[in-house]
Amino acid sequence: MKLSDLKPSALKATYRKLFVVEKSPSEKEKPKDLKKELRDFWYGKPHEERRLGDLYVENTGLYKHREWRGVKDTFYYFHMIWLYNYAHMVTDILKYGEGMQALPAFLKGTMRYRWMGQTYLTVMHWFDRGMEGMRGEALRASAWHYRGMTSETIRQFMRMFISDKKLSGGQEPELWKKNIAHNETVGGSIFYPWRDVLDDVPLEMIPYFVSVHVNNHTVLNYIDAAQSIGLPSDPCPMCQAEYGLFVLDDYPDYAPTMVTSNEACDGSVATSILQDWFLNRPLYAMPQPMRYDDPLVQEHCQKEIEGCWKFIEEQYGIPFDWEQYVKYARSFNKLTEFEWEKWDVAANTEYYPINGVAQALYRIYYSQDGDRPIWHEIDDHVRRIMNKTVKNKIITFPKTRHRAIAWSCAPLYYSNWCTWAYNCWGINCVINMDSLMFDQYLRTDTYEHALEDLAWMNEKAPMRAMAVGGHEHILSLWNYMERFHCDMVIMYDQLQCKGMQGIHGVFEDEFRKRDIHAIWIPHALPDKRTVSRKEIRQIINDYMTTVMREEPLDPTLVDFDDDASW
Amino acid sequence: MKKLWKFLGKVLRVLAIVYAILFAVFYFDLDGKFMYYIWEPMMVKRFDNMKRKDNTDMPYAKKDNVASKEYTQIP
Numbered sequence: 001m002k003l004s005d006l007k008p009s010a011l012k013a014t015y016r017k018l019f020v021v022e023k024s025p026s027e028k029e030k031p032k033d034l035k036k037e038l039r040d041f042w043y044g045k046p047h048e049e050r051r052l053g054d055l056y057v058e059n060t061g062l063y064k065h066r067e068w069r070g071v072k073d074t075f076y077y078f079h080m081i082w083l084y085n086y087a088h089m090v091t092d093i094l095k096y097g098e099g100m101q102a103l104p105a106f107l108k109g110t111m112r113y114r115w116m117g118q119t120y121l122t123v124m125h126w127f128d129r130g131m132e133g134m135r136g137e138a139l140r141a142s143a144w145h146y147r148g149m150t151s152e153t154i155r156q157f158m159r160m161f162i163s164d165k166k167l168s169g170g171q172e173p174e175l176w177k178k179n180i181a182h183n184e185t186v187g188g189s190i191f192y193p194w195r196d197v198l199d200d201v202p203l204e205m206i207p208y209f210v211s212v213h214v215n216n217h218t219v220l221n222y223i224d225a226a227q228s229i230g231l232p233s234d235p236c237p238m239c240q241a242e243y244g245l246f247v248l249d250d251y252p253d254y255a256p257t258m259v260t261s262n263e264a265c266d267g268s269v270a271t272s273i274l275q276d277w278f279l280n281r282p283l284y285a286m287p288q289p290m291r292y293d294d295p296l297v298q299e300h301c302q303k304e305i306e307g308c309w310k311f312i313e314e315q316y317g318i319p320f321d322w323e324q325y326v327k328y329a330r331s332f333n334k335l336t337e338f339e340w341e342k343w344d345v346a347a348n349t350e351y352y353p354i355n356g357v358a359q360a361l362y363r364i365y366y367s368q369d370g371d372r373p374i375w376h377e378i379d380d381h382v383r384r385i386m387n388k389t390v391k392n393k394i395i396t397f398p399k400t401r402h403r404a405i406a407w408s409c410a411p412l413y414y415s416n417w418c419t420w421a422y423n424c425w426g427i428n429c430v431i432n433m434d435s436l437m438f439d440q441y442l443r444t445d446t447y448e449h450a451l452e453d454l455a456w457m458n459e460k461a462p463m464r465a466m467a468v469g470g471h472e473h474i475l476s477l478w479n480y481m482e483r484f485h486c487d488m489v490i491m492y493d494q495l496q497c498k499g500m501q502g503i504h505g506v507f508e509d510e511f512r513k514r515d516i517h518a519i520w521i522p523h524a525l526p527d528k529r530t531v532s533r534k535e536i537r538q539i540i541n542d543y544m545t546t547v548m549r550e551e552p553l554d555p556t557l558v559d560f561d562d563d564a565s566w
Numbered sequence: 567m568k569k570l571w572k573f574l575g576k577v578l579r580v581l582a583i584v585y586a587i588l589f590a591v592f593y594f595d596l597d598g599k600f601m602y603y604i605w606e607p608m609m610v611k612r613f614d615n616m617k618r619k620d621n622t623d624m625p626y627a628k629k630d631n632v633a634s635k636e637y638t639q640i641p
Binding site: 121 | 588589593594595597598599601605606609610612613618619620621622624626637
């Protein structure tokens, strides 16, 4: 800090920059209306008068002050979201860290790993970005989804930390031998037969995937590290970030084995190869077919899963437990049943209380992760809220002008674009492609049925089912548009996904032929440097003004800087 | 009894002050500002200067099979 920063004029300027919301000239000229001010204080301002963009500290995404949502919703946010989640983060750390070792392990992990120390402590801002402008039941249900993801994230990183050789001076902690590490795109459901005796923890889910949503600064180090050793820069940046973790030695060493996959595309086979190199331990690669609904590949896919099971049996000396598989698969089916209920309400009513970003992230997280108690707890909360909105016919997103479906893979650094799009333009993203994956009920009546369904489920994994799984799946968009009564498509354009780039032109033609309003959003998955959030907003703004000829609901959200924000 | 009421009054006063401070932190996004302007730059500096093992030193060679046979041979 320079001495000049302490001058009264500089302090005043900093204070104004960080805390003072400037009124617009028209607002300044308005005569005082005490009755209206009291009403705004009690109920919150009407949507069109909120001026949410004025609350931002320039370029940072921070708030001069958090939004006043009326007394009821502000204090709900303060008590049940902000305080509740901060408090539960502490209890979750203690709970999942298994007692006294939790706190030292957490502190060591925070100081050792960039993705932890730099990223996850900013988690309440992730809530803020996702919940901006939300009111009533939509605020409550969406926030419960975020709470579930936060808790499961803590469970995973605490399990890593208390089992981590690197945090234990190179010694093997007791739990090290009881963990299975796996690629984040290998579904947790594969490991149900050992869930009570071993813990499966995806290796990149927390260090890479979730971290980008919470704070997108960290991931850039991993992408750059991957390229720094001469690896090409044109593959999917997700794969680059995944192996960048290894180049920077920023992965926890918490398990004696690794199970990998070809993820969604054969480009990412490289990730498996590099992980095999860097990890230097028994590794089972479990490839899934691209054109997965070809009947000829089903047996192969099932054998791959059985191969993985044999690998675990041999490496850990613990036999496959059918009873455990059945227990967890049936429990997971309950989550699937509730997901179908949610889709039904989202598709056919105006009472669906979950916003676009909460729907997308929660669904992809829990279905990839597999059955865990927290998901059932969260679904109970959300079920109560949804029953209330349906029973009382509460219109949860009253400013909806367009019901949108988001298709293809989303920009991880701007997953909350849909919250912005609703607040600014009334675009309500009711469903997205990632939510519709893993759509598979797991039969448990016989081993053969179980294996068949499990194979199908893993073939319908993220980015496979509707991105590289064949054009008939990608083009199922039209069917889902109809089912969810959508009048607009937000078409993600992952610039480094060769699979999706290959079908770009077909979509262009089909959109024209079918006279569908589609907005293409280019992005580079976790890397905000290729297409910034501001550029994404500008594309939507341009479409809404030039093609749709609409006026923004909140003009302060049309143009603002947030390039340096989390 | 009077002492008890006095004590409870004090506890309530302390709780009210703590509550007001927490609400101020929440409302003025002081947690975010602390993270953004103080914590994160400190962490960036720490992680940028951290000595790390060079994993690329590890020789990359064909490894021994971990199992005597292929796991997934379709009969």
